[in-house]
Amino acid sequence: KTELEHQLNLAELYALQKQVAPHFIFNVINIISRLISMESYDTAKQMLDSFAKMLRYTLSDIHSHVTLEQELSYVENYISIQKIRFGNRIDFNIFCDPEIKSIQIPFFAIQPLVENSIEHGLLKLASGGKASLTCKRCEKYDEIRLIDNGIGISKDLLENIKHTLKTNKKDIL
Numbered sequence: 001k002t003e004l005e006h007q008l009n010l011a012e013l014y015a016l017q018k019q020v021a022p023h024f025i026f027n028v029i030n031i032i033s034r035l036i037s038m039e040s041y042d043t044a045k046q047m048l049d050s051f052a053k054m055l056r057y058t059l060s061d062i063h064s065h066v067t068l069e070q071e072l073s074y075v076e077n078y079i080s081i082q083k084i085r086f087g088n089r090i091d092f093n094i095f096c097d098p099e100i101k102s103i104q105i106p107f108f109a110i111q112p113l114v115e116n117s118i119e120h121g122l123l124k125l126a127s128g129g130k131a132s133l134t135c136k137r138c139e140k141y142d143e144i145r146l147i148d149n150g151i152g153i154s155k156d157l158l159e160n161i162k163h164t165l166k167t168n169k170k171d172i173l
Helices: 002-037 041-058 068-089 111-122 155-167
Strands: 065-067 090-096 104-106 129-137 142-148
Touching (some): 002 041, 002 068, 041 068, 068 090, 068 111, 068 129, 111 129
Parallel strands (some): 090 129
Antiparallel strands (some): 065 104, 129 142
16 A cells, blocks of 8 residues: 555656746746847756756656755756846755765755745745755754745645644554
């Protein structure tokens, strides 16, 4: 049963990646095309380089774990593209303690959180916002913390999520 649930979770992740990717790919290609037509070659090259690195990473085996450093590299490329798209509306900083860069985490574990922070938090603010991703070693655990000043979540929705997580705790584990 546990293996089937694990396989279902992987299938859901794979489906999510396939849903998000085409829209994102279209936007990136469209922006690169516009940059080239405006003769902004350096910016177009920067965006294309970041995009190529992202694609290489997404072709990895989703059944595997990756190092925190690999996942952060993907996130940095994603943020680079978003900063080109949205300019100074996004202020995003990443800090990672060097001693935890080699820890193993699930493939594609951080990027969806960063994407949600930007898409549903920062960009919902008229002037954009700030976010920081901090990875550090604590006394008894390693911590990955994403903080933003986006619009937040309604109390009702947050309570609903907490209730669902509490109720389905066995299913999640």
